[in-house]
Amino acid sequence: MRERLPGDWSEVLREALEAPSFAKLERFVEEERRQFTIYPSEEDVFSAFRLTPYAQVRVLVLGQDPYHGPGQAHGLAFSVQPGVAPPPSLMNIFKELKSDLGVAPSCGGSLVSWARQGVLLLNAVLTVRQSQPNSHAGRGWEEFTDAVIRAVGARSEPAVFLLWGNYARKKKKLIDTRRHEIIESPHPSPLSASGGFFGSRPFSRINDALMLRGQEPIDWHLPG
Secondary structure (H helix, E strand, O other): OHHHOOHHHHHHOHHHHOOHHHHHHHHHHHHHHHHOOEEOOHHHOOHHHHHOOHHHOOEEEEEOOOOOOOOOOOOOOOOOOOOOOOOHHHHHHHHHHHHHHOOOOOOOOOOHHHHOOOEEEEEOOOOEEOOEOOOOOOOOHHHHHHHHHHHHHHOOOOOEEEEEHHHHHHHHHHOOOOOOEEEEEOOOOOOOHHHOOOOOOHHHHHHHHHHHOOOOOOOOOOOO
């Protein structure tokens, strides 16, 4: 599994990859794939890292675990494969994007264009059994993705961390808030979006933070 991680990320995450916990995780995921349908595909587990090189990360958006329905997950938090209808949380993200910046919703739900602009769409857990959310939680992915968060935070260039929901907000302790911008709100899930996600204006706030540091804003428009 680790051989699919791009070289730039492999270098900065070497310690995490060489930890006994990661070897144990690899064995677990391999066995799970033999017995169950696991998402995303093996080829897509590290898509976020392939599309957003380490040196190009400007924004880190943290999700929890992949979508667990057929044809949805492809390695990017909150994103679904091209041609797949956006799930409810992503629909709420699109509603807030329209309210915040006037960007009309896409008919699809692929966020690849964001990833290519330096938005690392990172789930804390990178695999899941079909129809069983959080089924791979607590198996070692969290140690690896915590190392990813620390690695982004260790760079000399400041980044913007977008933390949606209580789970993501717990990762705040991994980030040097003196150097990096943190934007947080309730999760876009239908269960919590009305409690403060709607109206939080994360997209304009991210762009404001980037421009304040002399960086180009993200173009949040999606093709289609």
